[in-house]
Amino acid sequence: MAPFQILTFSLKNSFMRKIKEYLSSCSDFQIINLPSLSEEIPPVFKKDDWIGMVDLDHQPESLESIVKTVQSRYPEKAFLLISKEVYPESSPTVPGIYFIDHDSLSCSLFIPFLAALAEKSGLINANLQVETNLNQRLSELLLIRKASLHLTMNLSLDSVLESILESAMELVTADDTHVFLYEHGVLSFASALFNGHQQRKPFMNPRPEGITYKVAKEGEKIVVNSMMNHPLFEDLSWEGSIVGLPLKIGNTVLGVMNVALKRAHEFTINEIRALEFLAEQASIAIQNAKLYEQAQQEIVDRKKAEEAIKYMAHHDALTGLPNRRLFNERISLEISRSQRNNQKIGVMLFDLDHLKNVNDSFGHSVGDLLLQSVGQRLLGLLRKSDTVARMGGDEFLLILPEMKQPQDAVLTAERILSALSTPFLLDGNQINITTSIGIVFFPDDGTGVDDLIKKADIAMYKAKEKGGNIYHFYTA
Numbered sequence: 351m352a353p354f355q356i357l358t359f360s361l362k363n364s365f366m367r368k369i370k371e372y373l374s375s376c377s378d379f380q381i382i383n384l385p386s387l388s389e390e391i392p393p394v395f396k397k398d399d400w401i402g403m404v405d406l407d408h409q410p411e412s413l414e415s416i417v418k419t420v421q422s423r424y425p426e427k428a429f430l431l432i433s434k435e436v437y438p439e440s441s442p443t444v445p446g447i448y449f450i451d452h453d454s455l456s457c458s459l460f461i462p463f464l465a466a467l468a469e470k471s472g473l474i475n476a477n478l479q480v481e482t483n484l485n486q487r488l489s490e491l492l493l494i495r496k497a498s499l500h501l502t503m504n505l506s507l508d509s510v511l512e513s514i515l516e517s518a519m520e521l522v523t524a525d526d527t528h529v530f531l532y533e534h535g536v537l538s539f540a541s542a543l544f545n546g547h548q549q550r551k552p553f554m555n556p557r558p559e560g561i562t563y564k565v566a567k568e569g570e571k572i573v574v575n576s577m578m579n580h581p582l583f584e585d586l587s588w589e590g591s592i593v594g595l596p597l598k599i600g601n602t603v604l605g606v607m608n609v610a611l612k613r614a615h616e617f618t619i620n621e622i623r624a625l626e627f628l629a630e631q632a633s634i635a636i637q638n639a640k641l642y643e644q645a646q647q648e649i650v651d652r653k654k655a656e657e658a659i660k661y662m663a664h665h666d667a668l669t670g671l672p673n674r675r676l677f678n679e680r681i682s683l684e685i686s687r688s689q690r691n692n693q694k695i696g697v698m699l700f701d702l703d704h705l706k707n708v709n710d711s712f713g714h715s716v717g718d719l720l721l722q723s724v725g726q727r728l729l730g731l732l733r734k735s736d737t738v739a740r741m742g743g744d745e746f747l748l749i750l751p752e753m754k755q756p757q758d759a760v761l762t763a764e765r766i767l768s769a770l771s772t773p774f775l776l777d778g779n780q781i782n783i784t785t786s787i788g789i790v791f792f793p794d795d796g797t798g799v800d801d802l803i804k805k806a807d808i809a810m811y812k813a814k815e816k817g818g819n820i821y822h823f824y825t826a
Contacts, residue, residue, distance in 0.1 A: 354399070354468035355379065355381070355382075355395060355401070356369065356380070357384060357391070357400050357401070357402050357403070358386050358402075358403045359385040359389075360382050361386075361405070362405065363811050365408065368381035369403060376461050383456060384804055387411075387416065399468060399471045401429070402429040403429070403432070404420070404429060405432060405433055405434040417431075417447060420444075421447075428471050429448070430448050430450050430724070431448070433449070433450075433735045436462065488582065507540070507635055508541060510632075510639075511540060512541055514632045515527040515529065515543045517606070518625060522611065522615065522621050524544060524610060525590075525610060526543070526545075526609075527607070527609050528543070528544075528607070528608055529539065529597070529605055529607045530605055532606060537556050537563060544717070552819075553554060560582060561574070561582050561608070564582065565594040565595065565606045566592070566603055569596045569603050571596065575591050575616050576614040577589065577590050577591065577614075589612065589614065590613060590614065591610070592608055593609045593610075593623060594606055597629055597632050597636060598633055599633055604636045604640075605632070607629050609625055610678065654686060666739075667723035669722050669740050670722075671729075671739055672737060672738070672745075673740065674742070674747075674760050677737065678741035678799055681799050685792060685797070687751070688751070688752075693753065694792060694794070696753045696789060696791055697751075697790050697802050697806050698747070698762075698789050699748075699786065699788045699803065699807050700746055700748075701742040701743070701745040701746070703784045703785060703814070704783065705744040708781055712776075719776045720781055721744065723776065725746075731765050735752065736748065736751070748766075766787065767785065767819060767821065785818070786821075786822075787807065787810060787821035788815060789821055789823050790802050790823075
């Protein structure tokens, strides 16, 4: 017969002795007497299965009150309510509570009856423990599911880590959970929850010889059930417990997740397994964040490259001014707009007089600086609606949209002549140049882009024939 324990509740110790006498043929039992049902159960009995026996004849409370007390304080325990009477008055029918008279105690079936009660009580408690474990596993799975869902639905590393830390905190009722990223041998703060509140900075930075760096360097978890008795904390004398978990993809450590309590705690195998799963989720989140960041950077780089290619296709590499291609696109748009609005467009073609002399005297590098400086001066003279482009070599083209009268072009040409005749100081050298300008108008001198440029070129050479540093209108 399996051993069982008995708690008697009586104001008379003689009641317990009498029960012992009835059980004298059975040596495998333990019995303790308490004066009343409100007494604290001895620690040795708290976690074990035991049977209660109440001496009804020496209890000050009423039967109804005793039954209520048994039901409220010990709902899963078997109780024998023992009295001299065969059937006490108003005996209620309550599961787990049995009414027995004194004569029945001496019956040969009493000990087998107790053994059956003890076995039943053990089965009930085992079932309760299984149910408790199942509920605990269900709670762990729900917390893991919550973290997993957050991982699949959110690319924000901060948000995912916060969700994982919340799950870890709930899992072991922790006080502090935090994640540090590990790269190039250095830990950096990523996320933390302390007493349920998100932290923007760590409670303290990881010690070089502490648990966080040790986990990061070795890539293995460390479980400390009591910091008071662990060498990693011998210089701190902290009360508490902690689990340090490496956040790894393959053999590469991406970071460390710590889950800490302010009290000593015996971490169970299931708790460790669940925390390891959350650590895997955190590792995936960090890896995803890195990949997402790389993808975003690649997109930015690709866009920059595309913009650079587009810019290079439409701009002169030396001066940064629009090139012939962009000039053609813009003048075509201006011609279409002018045809709709019945307006004139001025087109100028000009080059620098005697640029070859500058290259021969000062070198091509100074000649290039001169072209760049000319471009900047021209931009400073023009309206936002005007376009100045470099044709190549020392030739430039200018679009003057919305011309009200030819005199507007004259004013612009005179400003250009004056600006470019002002000396340039380049690389310690004073450079003096002039320019010759040919001017045509749309639609008076032509309606096609190539035709207008050809006639502006003719007008420019007419200006050169006159000695340069002058403008000339095209004439048929």
